[in-house]
Every structure is written in C-alpha cells, then in structure tokens.
Amino acid sequence: AQSVAQPEDQVNVAEGNPLTVKCTYSVSGNPYLFWYVQYPNRGLQFLLKYITGDNLVKGSYGFEAEFNKSQTSFHLKKPSALVSDSALYFCAVRVTYNFNKFYFGSGTKLNVKP
Amino acid sequence: DTAVSQTPKYLVTQMGNDKSIKCEQNLGHDTMYWYKQDSKKFLKIMFSYNNKELIINETVPNRFSPKSPDKAHLNLHINSLELGDSAVYFCASSQEHEAFFGQGTRLTVV
Numbered sequence: 001a002q003s004v005a006q007p008e009d010q011v012n013v014a015e016g017n018p019l020t021v022k023c024t025y026s027v028s029g030n031p032y033l034f035w036y037v038q039y040p041n042r043g044l045q046f047l048l049k050y051i052t053g054d055n056l057v058k059g060s061y062g063f064e065a066e067f068n069k070s071q072t073s074f075h076l077k078k079p080s081a082l083v084s085d086s087a088l089y090f091c092a093v094r095v096t097y098n099f100n101k102f103y104f105g106s107g108t109k110l111n112v113k114p
Numbered sequence: 115d116t117a118v119s120q121t122p123k124y125l126v127t128q129m130g131n132d133k134s135i136k137c138e139q140n141l142g143h144d145t146m147y148w149y150k151q152d153s154k155k156f157l158k159i160m161f162s163y164n165n166k167e168l169i170i171n172e173t174v175p176n177r178f179s180p181k182s183p184d185k186a187h188l189n190l191h192i193n194s195l196e197l198g199d200s201a202v203y204f205c206a207s208s209q210e211h212e213a214f215f216g217q218g219t220r221l222t223v224v
Contacts, residue, residue, distance in 0.1 A: 046213075
C-alpha cells in the first residue's frame with residue numbers, strides 16, 4: 001500500500017531561523033512528490049514538486065525540498081522562516097503507474113514565532 | 115480567473131436533506147477529484163474522474179454521487195445527509211504533475 005508520513009504534528013520555529021518539515025513515503029514504483037500549504041479557511045496551494053532530475057528542488061516563497069531516494073524522504077526546508085509562513089503543510093505523492101490518485105500525509109502545523 | 119472554483123463556500127443544512135456542491139476548472143485538465151478533509155485535517159480521496167469517466171471510488175457511501183457533465187465540471191450530490199458528513203470538501207484537477215485545488219466547501223450538518 002502507498003503511504004505518506006509526516007511524523008510531526010507541529011513544528012515550532014523562531015522567525016529568522018531555518019525550518020524543516022519532514023516527510024517520508026512508501027510507494028511501489030517511481031514517485032512524484034509534492035508539498036502543499038494550507039492557510040486557515042483556504043484551499044491547498046501548491047509549493048513545489050519533485051519529478052525527476054536534481055534532488056534539490058526550489059519552490060514558491062523561498063521553500064525548497066530535497067528528494068532522498070535511499071531514505072525515501074522529501075523534507076521541506078527554508079533557510080529563514082517568516083511569521084507569515086505559519087500554516088498547515090501537506091506532503092503528497094503520486095505514483096507513476098496510477099496518475100489518478102494523490103496520497104497525502106496527515107499534515108504538519110508550522111508555527112513561526114516573532 | 116480562478117483556476118478551480120467551487121460553490122457554495124459554506125453550506126449549513128439539516129440531517130436528512132439532499133445537497134449538491136459544484137466544481138468547475140478552467141485549466142483544461144483531464145482529471146478531476148473530490149477530497150474530504152475531516153476535523154483533524156486529514157485529506158481523503160473520494161472520487162477521481164478522467165475525461166468524464168469515473169476512475170476512483172474510494173468506498174464512499176452510495177449517498178454520495180459525483181457527476182461530470184463535461185471534463186471541466188465535477189459536481190458532488192449528497193443524499194440523506196448525516197452528522198458525520200460534516201467536513202470540508204475540496205475539488206481538484208490535475209494533468210501531468212501537480213493538482214490544483216479549489217477553496218473548499220465547508221459542509222455543516224445540524
């Protein structure tokens with residue numbers, strides 16, 4: 001079975017410090033990996049994706065993520081957090097043999113304190 | 115210019131009623147989805163359509179019936195609403211890679 005794990009329900013970080021939101025996955029086949037952000041009472045906004053190529057991918061709002069095949073991880077990072085980054089973050093995977101389904105992690109609430 | 119739009123944004127209704135949520139995408143995507151987000155924020159796929167054809171039906175009660183009149187629209191009709199149906203329902207569409215989501219419909223059954 002395909003699955004995505006976000007081991008932390010919540011991540012707290014001070015403004016200006018680096019942040020990491022963790023994601024690991026378990027799929028059969030090659031994964032397409034994604035990060036989404038959800039602000040209160042809003043839909044999910046696409047942040048970045050890994051499809052193929054360079055393991056480090058850059059996305060919106062200064063976020064980046066590193067695909068690590070051996071550890072089956074795709075952690076989200078940002079060098080310097082902003083208070084406005086506080087939101088709910090979802091990792092998702094789509095397997096290449098079943099394009100019709102995205103598997104989502106349980107979400108991680110990021111709190112950035114001034 | 116909204117890429118994926120859902121209506122209504124909020125829906126409050128009594129148990130036993132029938133209601134519909136509409137979704138339209140102007141991205142030209144072939145695949146559309148309905149996801150349910152529960153009170154703990156878990157996202158669970160309900161249905162997936164590809165070019166108006168049902169591809170995925172994730173053990174959703176028969177009271178939920180999606181309809182896709184064309185590939186730009188995917189509506190969700192719910193019969194005999196129950197308290198447990200209260201959630202946020204998201205429509206999404208995708209083509210090659212990422213999915214684009216609507217703003218969600220917050221359904222409250224009282």
